[in-house]
Amino acid sequence: EEDKYWFAQADGDLFSWYKAHSKNMDVEIKDPEVWVSQIQGPLSMKLLENITDGFSENDWKYFDWKELQILDQKVIISRSGFTNELGWEIYFRPENETEKIGDYILEEGKKLGMILVATPGFRCRRIEAGLLSAGQDFTKKTNPFSVGLGRFINFDKKDFIGKEALMTSDKKCKTWGIRVAEGTAIKGESIKINEKNIGKITSSTWSPYQICGVGIVHLNNNENGPGDVVDVKCTDGKFHKGEICKLPMYDSKGEIVRGLNRNIPKVPNPWPGIKTTN
The missing domain is CATH 2.40.30.110 (Aminomethyltransferase beta-barrel domains)
Structure with a gap:
Protein backbone atom coordinates (compact mmCIF):
# COMPACT_ATOMS: atom_id res chain seq x y z
CA GLU A 1 0.00 0.00 0.00
CA GLU A 2 1.45 3.36 -1.04
CA ASP A 3 0.10 5.20 2.01
CA LYS A 4 1.22 2.69 4.63
CA TYR A 5 4.68 2.68 6.24
CA TRP A 6 6.33 0.46 8.81
CA PHE A 7 9.20 1.80 10.91
CA ALA A 8 11.24 -0.65 12.97
CA GLN A 9 13.46 0.74 15.71
CA ALA A 10 15.35 -1.02 18.48
CA ASP A 11 15.14 1.91 20.87
CA GLY A 12 14.28 5.59 21.03
CA ASP A 13 11.29 7.92 21.20
CA LEU A 14 10.32 8.13 17.52
CA PHE A 15 6.86 6.67 18.19
CA SER A 16 6.10 9.60 20.52
CA TRP A 17 7.49 12.02 17.91
CA TYR A 18 5.14 10.59 15.28
CA LYS A 19 2.18 10.82 17.66
CA ALA A 20 2.99 14.44 18.49
CA HIS A 21 3.19 15.50 14.83
CA SER A 22 0.07 13.56 13.79
CA LYS A 23 -2.25 16.08 15.44
CA ASN A 24 -4.72 17.61 12.95
CA MET A 25 -3.47 15.24 10.22
CA ASP A 26 -5.30 12.44 8.45
CA VAL A 27 -3.00 9.71 9.70
CA GLU A 28 -3.13 6.81 12.12
CA ILE A 29 -0.08 5.97 14.23
CA LYS A 30 -0.13 2.60 15.96
CA ASP A 31 2.16 -0.02 17.42
CA PRO A 32 1.68 -3.31 15.50
CA GLU A 33 2.85 -5.23 18.58
CA VAL A 34 5.35 -7.41 16.78
CA TRP A 35 8.68 -8.81 17.93
CA VAL A 36 11.69 -9.13 15.70
CA SER A 37 14.66 -11.47 15.49
CA GLN A 38 17.34 -11.61 12.82
CA ILE A 39 19.18 -14.46 11.11
CA GLN A 40 22.38 -13.31 9.44
CA GLY A 41 25.23 -14.88 7.48
CA PRO A 42 26.14 -16.55 4.17
CA LEU A 43 23.82 -19.55 4.77
CA SER A 44 20.83 -17.53 6.03
CA MET A 45 18.93 -17.81 2.74
CA LYS A 46 19.53 -21.55 2.63
CA LEU A 47 17.95 -21.82 6.08
CA LEU A 48 14.94 -19.76 4.98
CA GLU A 49 14.43 -22.04 1.98
CA ASN A 50 14.57 -25.07 4.29
CA ILE A 51 11.93 -23.85 6.75
CA THR A 52 9.38 -22.31 4.35
CA ASP A 53 7.35 -23.70 1.48
CA GLY A 54 8.04 -22.49 -2.04
CA PHE A 55 10.49 -19.75 -1.11
CA SER A 56 13.43 -18.97 -3.37
CA GLU A 57 16.18 -16.45 -2.70
CA ASN A 58 15.81 -15.23 -6.28
CA ASP A 59 12.27 -14.06 -5.49
CA TRP A 60 13.32 -10.91 -3.66
CA LYS A 61 15.93 -8.19 -3.45
CA TYR A 62 17.72 -6.41 -0.62
CA PHE A 63 15.20 -4.66 1.69
CA ASP A 64 12.19 -6.46 0.18
CA TRP A 65 9.69 -8.10 2.53
CA LYS A 66 7.31 -11.04 2.23
CA GLU A 67 4.63 -12.77 4.21
CA LEU A 68 5.68 -16.42 4.50
CA GLN A 69 4.53 -19.46 6.43
CA ILE A 70 6.66 -21.23 9.00
CA LEU A 71 5.02 -24.21 10.73
CA ASP A 72 1.75 -23.19 9.02
CA GLN A 73 1.87 -19.77 10.68
CA LYS A 74 2.08 -16.52 8.75
CA VAL A 75 5.03 -14.31 9.62
CA ILE A 76 6.59 -11.26 7.99
CA ILE A 77 10.13 -11.69 6.69
CA SER A 78 12.30 -8.78 5.51
CA ARG A 79 15.62 -9.09 3.71
CA SER A 80 17.43 -6.84 6.13
CA GLY A 81 19.43 -6.83 9.34
CA PHE A 82 21.78 -4.86 11.57
CA THR A 83 25.03 -6.57 10.59
CA ASN A 84 25.50 -5.75 6.89
CA GLU A 85 25.71 -9.49 6.28
CA LEU A 86 23.40 -11.44 3.99
CA GLY A 87 20.34 -12.19 6.07
CA TRP A 88 16.73 -11.66 7.04
CA GLU A 89 14.58 -10.50 9.92
CA ILE A 90 11.40 -12.17 11.14
CA TYR A 91 8.52 -10.22 12.67
CA PHE A 92 6.25 -12.18 14.99
CA ARG A 93 2.60 -11.20 15.44
CA PRO A 94 0.82 -11.52 18.80
CA GLU A 95 -1.10 -14.58 17.53
CA ASN A 96 2.07 -16.43 16.52
CA GLU A 97 3.45 -19.24 18.67
CA THR A 98 6.71 -17.35 18.97
CA GLU A 99 8.66 -19.84 21.08
CA LYS A 100 7.59 -22.77 18.91
CA ILE A 101 8.68 -21.03 15.70
CA GLY A 102 11.86 -19.74 17.32
CA ASP A 103 12.87 -23.18 18.59
CA TYR A 104 12.22 -24.62 15.13
CA ILE A 105 14.43 -22.00 13.48
CA LEU A 106 17.21 -22.68 16.01
CA GLU A 107 16.92 -26.44 15.52
CA GLU A 108 17.11 -26.20 11.73
CA GLY A 109 19.76 -23.49 11.89
CA LYS A 110 22.09 -25.60 14.00
CA LYS A 111 22.27 -28.06 11.11
CA LEU A 112 23.92 -25.28 9.11
CA GLY A 113 26.18 -24.13 11.93
CA MET A 114 24.00 -21.31 13.27
CA ILE A 115 24.54 -20.11 16.83
CA LEU A 116 22.55 -17.75 19.06
CA VAL A 117 24.19 -14.41 19.87
CA ALA A 118 23.16 -11.18 21.61
CA THR A 119 23.68 -7.62 20.36
CA PRO A 120 27.35 -7.29 21.47
CA GLY A 121 28.17 -10.29 19.28
CA PHE A 122 27.51 -8.44 16.05
CA ARG A 123 28.17 -4.85 17.12
CA CYS A 124 31.54 -4.81 15.35
CA LYS A 246 35.64 6.34 5.89
CA LEU A 247 32.58 4.15 6.36
CA PRO A 248 32.07 1.37 5.59
CA MET A 249 35.52 0.19 6.61
CA TYR A 250 35.45 -2.55 3.97
CA ASP A 251 33.05 -4.03 1.38
CA SER A 252 32.28 -0.53 0.10
CA LYS A 253 30.19 -1.95 -2.80
CA GLY A 254 27.88 -3.89 -0.47
CA GLU A 255 28.63 -7.27 -2.04
CA ILE A 256 28.36 -9.18 1.25
CA VAL A 257 24.89 -7.96 2.24
CA ARG A 258 23.57 -8.63 -1.28
CA GLY A 259 24.92 -12.16 -1.35
CA LEU A 260 27.44 -11.48 -4.12
CA ASN A 261 30.33 -12.38 -1.81
CA ARG A 262 29.71 -15.33 0.52
CA ASN A 263 33.30 -16.20 1.31
CA ILE A 264 33.79 -16.56 5.06
CA PRO A 265 37.27 -15.31 6.03
CA LYS A 266 39.34 -18.13 7.52
CA VAL A 267 41.80 -15.74 9.19
CA PRO A 268 41.67 -12.10 10.36
CA ASN A 269 42.73 -9.23 8.13
CA PRO A 270 44.63 -7.00 10.60
CA TRP A 271 44.58 -3.26 10.12
CA PRO A 272 48.20 -2.25 9.29
CA GLY A 273 48.02 0.65 11.69
CA ILE A 274 48.61 4.38 11.44
CA LYS A 275 50.93 5.33 8.62
CA THR A 276 53.91 7.38 9.71
CA THR A 277 55.61 9.97 7.55
CA ASN A 278 59.17 11.20 7.80
Missing part, protein backbone atom coordinates in the same frame (compact mmCIF):
# COMPACT_ATOMS: atom_id res chain seq x y z
CA ARG A 125 29.91 -5.63 11.99
CA ARG A 126 27.36 -2.85 12.46
CA ILE A 127 30.11 -0.35 13.20
CA GLU A 128 32.45 -1.55 10.45
CA ALA A 129 29.59 -1.24 7.97
CA GLY A 130 28.64 2.24 9.14
CA LEU A 131 25.12 1.26 10.19
CA LEU A 132 24.02 4.05 12.52
CA SER A 133 22.18 3.41 15.76
CA ALA A 134 19.29 5.76 16.54
CA GLY A 135 19.82 7.68 19.77
CA GLN A 136 23.52 6.89 19.66
CA ASP A 137 25.04 7.80 16.31
CA PHE A 138 22.29 10.24 15.38
CA THR A 139 20.16 12.19 17.84
CA LYS A 140 17.92 15.24 18.11
CA LYS A 141 21.08 17.35 17.89
CA THR A 142 22.18 16.01 14.49
CA ASN A 143 20.67 16.31 11.03
CA PRO A 144 20.70 13.89 8.06
CA PHE A 145 23.59 15.68 6.35
CA SER A 146 25.91 15.65 9.35
CA VAL A 147 25.52 11.88 9.74
CA GLY A 148 25.93 11.07 6.05
CA LEU A 149 22.25 10.50 5.21
CA GLY A 150 21.69 13.65 3.18
CA ARG A 151 21.14 11.63 0.00
CA PHE A 152 17.73 10.64 1.34
CA ILE A 153 16.49 14.25 1.55
CA ASN A 154 14.36 15.39 -1.39
CA PHE A 155 14.02 19.16 -1.42
CA ASP A 156 11.72 18.90 -4.46
CA LYS A 157 8.92 17.76 -2.16
CA LYS A 158 6.42 20.53 -1.48
CA ASP A 159 6.89 20.47 2.26
CA PHE A 160 8.01 18.26 5.13
CA ILE A 161 8.89 18.71 8.79
CA GLY A 162 12.25 20.44 9.10
CA LYS A 163 12.57 21.39 5.42
CA GLU A 164 13.29 25.06 6.04
CA ALA A 165 15.94 24.31 8.65
CA LEU A 166 17.61 21.68 6.47
CA MET A 167 17.74 23.98 3.45
CA THR A 168 19.91 26.43 5.37
CA SER A 169 21.95 23.85 7.30
CA ASP A 170 25.52 22.77 6.66
CA LYS A 171 25.40 19.98 4.07
CA LYS A 172 28.75 18.38 4.87
CA CYS A 173 29.19 15.04 6.64
CA LYS A 174 30.67 15.04 10.14
CA THR A 175 30.23 11.33 10.91
CA TRP A 176 33.07 8.90 10.19
CA GLY A 177 34.65 5.72 11.43
CA ILE A 178 37.70 5.35 13.65
CA ARG A 179 40.28 2.62 14.12
CA VAL A 180 42.30 2.53 17.33
CA ALA A 181 45.67 0.81 17.32
CA GLU A 182 45.95 -0.61 20.83
CA GLY A 183 42.60 -0.38 22.53
CA THR A 184 38.84 0.05 22.43
CA ALA A 185 37.62 3.64 22.66
CA ILE A 186 35.08 4.50 25.35
CA LYS A 187 31.69 5.51 23.97
CA GLY A 188 30.91 9.13 24.76
CA GLU A 189 34.56 10.13 25.21
CA SER A 190 36.01 13.09 23.32
CA ILE A 191 38.57 12.64 20.58
CA LYS A 192 41.42 15.13 20.49
CA ILE A 193 44.19 16.51 18.31
CA ASN A 194 46.94 18.33 20.22
CA GLU A 195 44.69 18.42 23.32
CA LYS A 196 41.91 20.12 21.32
CA ASN A 197 38.49 18.46 21.42
CA ILE A 198 37.34 17.80 17.83
CA GLY A 199 34.42 15.40 18.41
CA LYS A 200 33.29 12.33 20.32
CA ILE A 201 32.90 8.57 20.08
CA THR A 202 29.26 7.56 19.49
CA SER A 203 29.75 3.78 19.09
CA SER A 204 32.72 1.56 19.86
CA THR A 205 33.89 -2.05 20.16
CA TRP A 206 36.77 -4.40 19.33
CA SER A 207 37.04 -5.96 15.87
CA PRO A 208 38.31 -9.57 15.85
CA TYR A 209 38.63 -9.32 12.06
CA GLN A 210 40.70 -6.14 11.86
CA ILE A 211 42.43 -6.79 15.23
CA CYS A 212 41.90 -3.24 16.45
CA GLY A 213 39.36 -1.04 18.14
CA VAL A 214 36.66 0.28 15.81
CA GLY A 215 34.08 2.98 16.30
CA ILE A 216 31.87 5.69 14.87
CA VAL A 217 32.67 9.33 15.60
CA HIS A 218 30.78 12.60 15.22
CA LEU A 219 33.04 15.59 14.64
CA ASN A 220 32.41 19.16 15.76
CA ASN A 221 33.09 20.65 12.32
CA ASN A 222 34.22 19.88 8.78
CA GLU A 223 37.87 20.78 9.30
CA ASN A 224 38.75 17.22 10.27
CA GLY A 225 38.04 13.91 8.58
CA PRO A 226 39.46 10.62 7.25
CA GLY A 227 43.22 10.30 7.66
CA ASP A 228 43.46 12.50 10.74
CA VAL A 229 45.30 10.93 13.69
CA VAL A 230 43.65 11.54 17.06
CA ASP A 231 44.01 10.71 20.74
CA VAL A 232 41.17 8.84 22.41
CA LYS A 233 40.64 7.39 25.88
CA CYS A 234 40.17 3.63 25.88
CA THR A 235 38.70 1.01 28.18
CA ASP A 236 42.12 0.34 29.75
CA GLY A 237 42.07 3.89 31.13
CA LYS A 238 44.84 5.05 28.82
CA PHE A 239 44.90 7.33 25.79
CA HIS A 240 45.73 5.63 22.49
CA LYS A 241 46.22 6.84 18.95
CA GLY A 242 43.39 6.37 16.49
CA GLU A 243 42.81 7.26 12.87
CA ILE A 244 39.60 8.69 11.39
CA CYS A 245 38.44 6.60 8.42
